[in-house]
Amino acid sequence: MLNDTLSRLIDRTRDALRFHLIPWLSTVIAVSLCFYLLAILSCLAATYRLSRPSWTAEDRATVYMHPDICRQVQEGLAEELRSRPEIRHVSLISQEDARRRTEALLGQWKGVLTGLGDTFFPPSLEVQFQPETLGSKNLDALITKIRQSPEVEDILYGRGQSRPMVEGTTAVEYLWWGGMGFAGAVALLMLFLSSRALILSGRDALEIYSLAGATDFYSQAPFYLAGIMQGCVGALLAVGLSVFSTAQFQTVLPPLLIPVVSLKAWQQLFLAVGLLSCGAVLGSAGTWLALKKSA
């Protein structure tokens, strides 16, 4: 019985799509492009916070020293800072370490560093504060005191530095969410229009089914199936396209930016499941709207 029901549903869906295959496939491609945009923006939104540099964290500071300072002075300042109750951890970064790190970050783009002297890579101290001291006046006073030390050239204090950056990234994230909403709305509109065309061309069949005593669910099921299939096939194409394109991006982008676009296996799975669900939901929502509009 279930077999009969399923094969009849598939038959009726095939009947409904019979004269609409090309518009249906065109909509699938258009929807997949919207989903692709949605996927790329959601990946960027998801990885952007994760890939934010550690020094922008609120409990971090980087103390840049004069390039000509010797190792002993650097160690002396580090020792002094370690003795402070507000400070949790201090690590020393030499000029060689700084250059090596920067080169590693730039990868194949490291050539841009050629010709830059050691002054471009000053020795530094990476400082992590005790979480409970964050925001206290003592800490602000300590930062000011460090900044005034003769061997210190500059200090990037995460709390102070990251605020404008966080505000900036929040604005970018809003833009991304807006873009994702726009892509979703365009996909829904296309699915709605495609379903509406399908329903209008099958209006006679709907009337015949209704006169034969079919329930609304029975008559409308092929349109829902066609809409859900459209959303899901579009989503699958978008998953393939986004996995392929992120892999391609990684071959040309500097390592600094790779974390922003690279997807781990679980992220790819999450993306696939998310987009497929999105396709199914938007497909059925588009069909529902089209049926309401055509009633």
Place this chain on the structure above:
Amino acid sequence: MTRLIQCLHISKGYPPADPVLQDINLDIFQGDFAFLLGKGGSGKSTFLKVLLGLEPPDQGHVLIEERDIAEIPPREIPFFRRQLGIVLQDSKLLMHRSVFRNVALPLEVAGSGEAFAQKRAFALLRMLGLEEKGALSCKCLSASERQRVAIARAVVNDPVILFADEPTGGLDAQEARRVMKLLEDVRVMGTTVILATHNASLPTAVPGSRVLVLHQGKITEQTAAE
């Protein structure tokens, strides 16, 4: 005789101030073959739609098996329609589907198994002389054959009442006789038939039938066909 349909003071107009049907009172009994006779635009199709519950009357009530059809909840309407057979002038077939699948449609929507639907549809097609054409698409059929397929579809689930709106419209005399013979057979099998037509000679093809003449919105004459 069991009363199957009762029309009580039915009025209907487009708009209501300009009535097509005026205060119609009518009883249809089980086993009747009733012709609803009237000129084009006299309100035959409107009356059938009101009887089928496809359009609500402006005034009055239609009772089928003592149940007011206006009070049937929307979710029960499909199940109510499964007791009725409907044949329209343009046959309303799914043209790209096979003859067999068109005939089996009411069984399909009622959830009957494929094997039962096949058996029942082929039995009817054999009765109609269309068993050779079961696998063909409806596009390949003549007008008369299409109308016979529509009748087969309407009776495949043994309806209590068969409504036919101009089923012989557009057919030549020989084809019309064939269709009328088929409808007569349907009545003999126990289905009540209500047939709307503008053809005044048609009732003579069915001895013992009732003729209901619809004129100026009223059923003005009720005679038995000779």
